[in-house]
Amino acid sequence: MDLKEKLQSIEKEAEKLFKDVDDLDRLEELRIEFLGKKGRITDVLRQMGKIPAEERPVIGLIANQLKAKLNELIQLKMNELEELIREKRLAEEKIDITLPGAGPEIGHYHPLTQIINEVKDVFIGLGFTIAEGPEIETEYNNFEALNVPEHHPARDLQDTFYIDDKYLLRTHTSPVQIRTLARQKPPIRVIAPGRVYRSDELDASHSPVFHQVEGLVIDKDISFSDLKGTIELFVKAIYGENRSLRFRPSYFPFTEPSAEVDISCIVCGGKGCRLCSHTGWLEVMGSGMVHPNVLEMAGLDTRVYSGFAFGMGWDRVAMLKYGIDDIRLFFENDRRFLHQF
Ligand code: DAH
Secondary structure, three states: OOHHHHHHHHHHHHHHHHHHOOOHHHHHHHHHHHHOOOOHHHHHHHHHHHOOHHHHHHHHHHHHHHHHHHHHHHHHHHHHHHHHHHHHHHHHOOOOOOOOOOOOOOOOOOHHHHHHHHHHHHHHHOOOEEOOOOOEEEHHHHOHHHOOOOOOHHHOOOOOOEOOOOEEEOOOOOHHHHHHHHHOOOOEEEEEEEEEEOOOOOOOOOOOEEEEEEEEEEEEOOOHHHHHHHHHHHHHHHHOOOOOEEEEEEEEOOEEEEEEEEEEOOOOOOOOOOOOOOOOEEEEEEEEEEOHHHHHHOOOOOOOEEEEEEEEEHHHHHHHHHOOOOOOHHHHOOHHHHOOO
16 A cells, blocks of 8 residues: 555545544544644654655645645534533523522511510500610619518529629519619609520520510509509400400519419410419419519609509510420521421
8 A cells, every 4th residue: 555545544534533523532532643743644754755755745745635634624523512512511501490489588586576576566555665774783773672682582592693792694674673763753664675594494494594574664643453454455465355364462572562463374265274284374474563662762752653563574475375385496596496487
C-alpha cells in the first residue's frame, strides 16, 4: 500500500468512526488518534523519506487536506454533541409552572402571647391600663410591702430564687401592685402581666418560670361586689358565657377577705372528671380586698380608699382553653406544637 492509499484508508476509517461518536471524551480520543503529534497522519508523513522527492508535495497536499477535513468533522461533531447536552440539561431543568407553589409561611404569636392579648383586651375594655415591673425585684416589694411577714413560709428559700439579701426573682406579679401604688394616685385600675419565678421542679404542671397577670383596683367606695362583677365578666369573656363561677374563702397575706375563684370544669362542665379531680370545679385565680396594711404602707388613707386585687397564672389559662396537659410545651418551642395555634 503506498502512502496515498494509506491516507485514503485513514480517511475512510475516520469518517466512519467520527460518525458514531456520541460523547465528547470519545471525540477527543479520536482527535488524538488521528491528528495528534504521534497520530496516524503524522505517522504517514514520517514515512515521506522513503518515497521519491517529486511525489512528496502531492502526498503532503493530500495529508493537509485530510487534516483540514478531519478538523472540520470534529468541529461539526463537537457542535452537535454540545447542542445535545444543552438540550438534555434544559429538559432536566424544566420547571412545571402549573404546579401549585409553596405559599409563604406566615408567622404568628406564641399561644401564651395570644392568650395574654385576649386577657388584656378584656381589661382594657373595662378601662384598665397595663402596668409593668422588673423580674428582678426587691425583697421589700415582693414580700414586705405585701404584708408577707418575715417568717412566712412563702419566703422560704425553697420557693424563692434569691439573688442576695435584698434582691430576688419575683415569685409573683403582686409587687407590681406596690410599684403602681408608689407612682400613681387613686383611682387606679391596672393589670400587670409578666414572668415570675419559683424554684419548682420542672414537671407537666410546674415550671420554674411561668406567667401571671395581676389586677389592682383602688378607689373610693370599692367593695367586694366590684371584685365579683369584674371577675365574673372576665371569666365569661375568656371561658365562655355558660361558665359558672364561685368564690371560695381563702387566705392571702395581702388581701382581707380573700377568695379563690373556681370555674365550672371546662371538660365535664361540673359533673366531675379527672381534670377537676371529680369536684366539678377548677381553681383559676386568687383574689381579695386589698389588705389595709398594704394600703397604709403605701401611704393611703384607709378611711377613704379601698380596693381589690387578683392574680392568676396565665399559662394555666392557655392550658385550660386549648386543652394542653403539659406546661413544658410552652417553653420547648417545638414548631409542631406551636403551629397548632
Ligand atoms: N400572688 C398570688 C400568688 O402568686 C396570687 C394572688 C392572690 C394575687 C390574691 C392577688 C390576690 O392579687 O389578691 O399565688
